[in-house]
Amino acid sequence: MSESKNSAISRRSFVKQGSAGLAATAAAANLGLLTTGAYAQAGNQELRLGVVGAGGRGSGAVGNCLQAAEELGIPMKLTAVADLAPERVADSTKALGEAWGPKNRFDVKPDRQFSGMDAYKKLCSNPDVDVVVQATPPGLRYLTLREAVNNGKHSFVEKPVCVDADTYHHVLASGNIAKNKGLAIVSGTQYRRENSYKDAIDQLQNGIIGDIMASYQYYCGGTLWHRGKGTPPWTPMEYQMRNWLYFTWLSGDLIAEQSIHNIDAINWSMDANPVKAYASGGRISRTDAAFGNVYDHFDVHFEYANGIRSSFMGRQYQGATNKVENRWVGTKGELYLKPNPGRTAWIAKTHDGQIVKRNTGRRGNNQPYVEEHKELLKGIVDGKPVMEIQEVADSSMTCILGREAAYSGKELTFDYLVKSNLKLRPGGIDANGPQPGPVNLPFPDVRRPGSYKI
Ligand SMILES: NC(=O)c1ccc[n+]([C@@H]2O[C@H](COP(=O)([O-])OP(=O)(O)OC[C@H]3O[C@@H](n4cnc5c(N)ncnc54)[C@H](O)[C@@H]3O)[C@@H](O)[C@H]2O)c1
CATH class of the missing domain: 3.40.50.720 (NAD(P)-binding Rossmann-like Domain)
Known part of the structure; x- marks a missing residue:
């Protein structure tokens, strides 16, 4: 930059x-x-x-x-x-x-x-x-x-x-x-408040690896909690709110709820939102109805201005290899970053492997949550x-763009989504907030690419 x-x-x-x-x-x-x-x-x-x-x-x-x-x-x-x-x-x-x-x-x-x-x-x-x-x-x-x-x-x-x-x-x-x-x-x-992470983004924007040509972001982790049905059983509304991770209208799906940190880093480094996204995803390991309508994996190609691509992979599988990292590739080299609140470390190298700069994320670092x-x-x-x-809001919307591209199977632009009337929550919430029920609140459908349109 x-x-x-x-x-x-x-x-x-x-x-x-x-x-x-x-x-x-x-x-x-x-x-x-x-x-x-x-x-x-x-x-x-x-x-x-x-x-x-x-x-x-x-x-x-x-x-x-x-x-x-x-x-x-x-x-x-x-x-x-x-x-x-x-x-x-x-x-x-x-x-x-x-x-x-x-x-x-x-x-x-x-x-x-x-x-x-x-x-x-x-x-x-x-x-x-x-x-x-x-x-x-x-x-x-x-x-x-x-x-x-x-x-x-x-x-x-x-x-x-x-x-x-x-x-x-x-x-x-x-x-x-x-x-x-x-x-x-x-x-x-x-x-955005961690010294070593900010240092990496500053270095990227100051050209430590030349002009950014592409990036690869991973948020691949294990499965998360499920809070059951309640005793006595919760109303359908309360069930969804207690098990909110599994309902897109409440969590945004894993790509928004969890992966936003790594997707936010792309927008931050590019100082821009993506222009469009093309994606795939689905649910293969977490298919039970108890898990609502969210997917368990996403693979998204975001495209920024001038055709610069960022590839994102996110998933929640038990027993698979986890990977949470960011890698930017530039005209002069690569910057590899391992996010970890308070201990984010990164290293920048030339294309032939010479270390240009590194930050171990230990000395001089701070506690971003504080x-x-x-x-x-x-x-x-x-x-x-x-x-x-x-x-x-823009980074959340970028995640939503990736999700909707995967849900629909269509290539979608950021602008199209922002102007769309995509509204997921069930009716009746807006005026007085959610109502306790009994509420006729069926589980939303799992989106089928090709047949789901936004
Ligand atoms: N920045 C981070 O690193 C980070 C880490 C974890 C979670 N989060 C975010 O924090 C938020 C909460 O996550 P969490 O892990 O604490 O989940 P959690 O389930 O432990 O907490 C959410 C709470 O909201 C309550 N709740 C549900 N519906 C409600 C309603 N209608 N009114 C009032 N309360 C309601 C639930 O009972 C629950 O106690 C999410 O947005 C999550 O993405 C951020």
């Missing part, structure tokens, strides 16, 4: 930051909310944290956020926990209380513990919450983000943030409202709210 392109990138980021800061100050004057500007005016006011979707990552992100506050010396407490499942609320509250209570960073009273389908609404409208960690199934991110933004809360949104064209436009619209209100939205694409919250909190207290919904 040329120098002029790099300076354009930094200038764009600077302008984004600057205008967000102005928006924050303007909005603070008009809102009775703890926006970034208001925070700065009020002095060291305590920030209050809530989490919607208190599963593995939601609980983990709360710990990362409180750790970030601790390291930055920002007064902040966890005040509210919400989840569809009451036992998840109880387990997460207990564990987080044990970890953060002794550090005076925990204040989750019983009336700020919410469960059920409307738990997200209760938490987002609670006056004792300023920042909302959102880690429900991705297909519901548009709902939690909309609710958080409408209630004037800052957001940390786990990836992916959308599962179809409709939710893509929804989260971007919420992003605009947030910008106008001076609210921050930081996303869980944590590699770093993303540091940037969120720093932005809030400095009156410069970070706004990054566009990048993560």
Whole structure:
């Protein structure tokens, strides 16, 4: 990538930051909310944290956020926990209380513990919450983000943030409202905050392997959990939400839910979205109806401007060889990267095998899961709210493009998909959120390439 392109990138980021800061100050004057500007005016006011979707990552992100506050010396407490499942609320509250209570960073009273389908609404409208960690199934991110933004809360949104064209436009619209209100939205694409990973992308953009000609991305891992049918059996809606990984309308399928990190890296390195995708995929090892309608493997060729191709392979098979890595091939050599949060390592070589540069990902590295919250909190207290919904929505959409190309068997363009009316969720959710049932919610069909059209 040329120098002029790099300076354009930094200038764009600077302008984004600057205008967000102005928006924050303007909005603070008009809102009775703890926006970034208001925070700065009020002095060291305590920030209050809530989490919607208190599963593995939601609980983990709360710990990362409180750790970030601790390291930055920002007064902040966890005040509210919400989840569809009451036992998840109880387990997460207990564990987080044990970890953060002794550090005076925990204040989750019983009336700020919410469960059920409307738990997200209760938490987002609670006056004792300023920042909302959102880690429900991705297909519901548009709902939690909309609710958080409408209630004037800052957001940390786990990836992916959308599962179809409709939710893509929804989260971007919420992003605009947030910008106008001076609210921050930081996303869980944590590699963008890891020193060694950033170093690799900088080097690629500065031409360490010449011009990028192609790349190869793999996210091939094992199978994941299944949470059964419930006792007494869950309603069809609750069953799908509890086993959300296996329903495309909730997870986006494995290519969005899991592989987004490696697909995001391609867009990041190219500073662009792909133009189109051609793909195949299916389900061969996870065919039982209990596994909903997702595929278990994808093979996608993304094409960027000037015909540069990126080949992506993703799968979830038990007992096969796992491979999670990224490889860029340029006119002068190759850069091979092994992603691993906090320990991402990479090596750049010439085509005849000479090492040009390497980063072991150990010395001078940082903890990206904590770093993303540091940037969120720093932005809030400095009156410069970070706004990054566009990048993560685009990367989520890139995954959706690969998925839909595989589901349909057709070559699809990014623009076509963005303009399409692809909307996966069942009816009746939009106005008041998902309803507990009994709801007539059949399992969606597994897509058949050739007969499925979008
Ligand atoms: N950045 C990363 O490295 C990373 C790692 C893991 C997961 N994630 C992302 O985090 C999110 C959560 O993943 P997880 O592994 O924690 O899954 P999880 O199943 O452990 O947690 C999801 C939680 O959401 C709850 N939930 C479901 N429907 C709900 C509703 N309608 N209202 C409120 N709560 C509801 C579930 O009960 C569950 O507790 C996903 O988007 C996932 O892709 C990111």
